[in-house]
Amino acid sequence: MSTRSRVSRDVLSMTWRDVLFAHWPVDPDVVAPTLPEGLSVDTDAEGRAWLSVVGFVMDDIRPRFSPVGLSFPELNLRTYVRQEGAGGVYFYNLDADDRLGVGVARRLFQLPYYRAEMSVTGRSDRVHFRSHRTHDGVPPADFDAVLTPASDPEPVAPGSLDAFLVERYRFFAADDDGRLYYGDIDHDPWRVAEATLSVRKNTLFEAAGFDHPGGDPVVRYCPELPVTAGRLRRS
Numbered sequence: 459m460s461t462r463s464r465v466s467r468d469v470l471s472m473t474w475r476d477v478l479f480a481h482w483p484v485d486p487d488v489v490a491p492t493l494p495e496g497l498s499v500d501t502d503a504e505g506r507a508w509l510s511v512v513g514f515v516m517d518d519i520r521p522r523f524s525p526v527g528l529s530f531p532e533l534n535l536r537t538y539v540r541q542e543g544a545g546g547v548y549f550y551n552l553d554a555d556d557r558l559g560v561g562v563a564r565r566l567f568q569l570p571y572y573r574a575e576m577s578v579t580g581r582s583d584r585v586h587f588r589s590h591r592t593h594d595g596v597p598p599a600d601f602d603a604v605l606t607p608a609s610d611p612e613p614v615a616p617g618s619l620d621a622f623l624v625e626r627y628r629f630f631a632a633d634d635d636g637r638l639y640y641g642d643i644d645h646d647p648w649r650v651a652e653a654t655l656s657v658r659k660n661t662l663f664e665a666a667g668f669d670h671p672g673g674d675p676v677v678r679y680c681p682e683l684p685v686t687a688g689r690l691r692r693s
Contacts, residue, residue: 471684472519476514478513478655480512481508482675482676483506483673485507489537494548499537510538531577533576533587547626553571554573555575600660605654608654619676652678655675
């Protein structure tokens with residue numbers, strides 16, 4: 459499991475709101491061929507790899523010392539990886555409803571950000587996520603689902619499956635030439651609620667080259683979490 463790592467010099471601050479986690483277990487052999495050189499599959503206590511759809515609103519995104527912030531929805535598909543003992547997440551896509559933000563993120567963070575038409579509506583007791591990818595030159599993808607929290611948010615227990623899936627403070631990305639980068643984030647430990655998810659449409663897996671995993675996902679919800687992010691570094 460990843461341990462918390464304090465960001466030494468923050469580049470961005472923001473608040474993640476209405477965070478949806480939908481986690482599907484898969485065989486590690488499904489994930490391994492998709493990872494860039496230098497990363498290995500991270501598995502849980504039962505030896506399972508995971509693919510997760512994560513949606514939220516990135517609110518009040520501010521560069522260091524900036525008085526003005528941006529806000530837009532984001533939806534990503536990710537898996538869990540390790541590099542020389544350090545755990546983190548690897549993103550297959552980060553769809554976002556902000557042309558400027560997508561352009562800046564692709565240049566500064568080497569992340570697979572794609573433009574999309576998105577909305578996150580409702581609050582707390584029922585949240586509706588919609589996303590339609592509009593980015594040129596990449597496979598189309600759609601997501602339409604309604605999340606309903608089924609409990610109050612609780613701290614994530616150390617060593618639990620929830621901790622394995624959400625307590626991640628490093629992300630990895632590879633550029634078009636295969637060079638690997640990493641970045642660190644920092645925030646208080648997660649507090650998540652159990653939740654149900656009614657999925658009307660989800661083509662994120664197919665767009666990333668995966669078959670849709672079978673079975674129901676493990677679904678969690680967090681109302682909000684302040685986050686800071688450090689600069690990207692060459693791995």
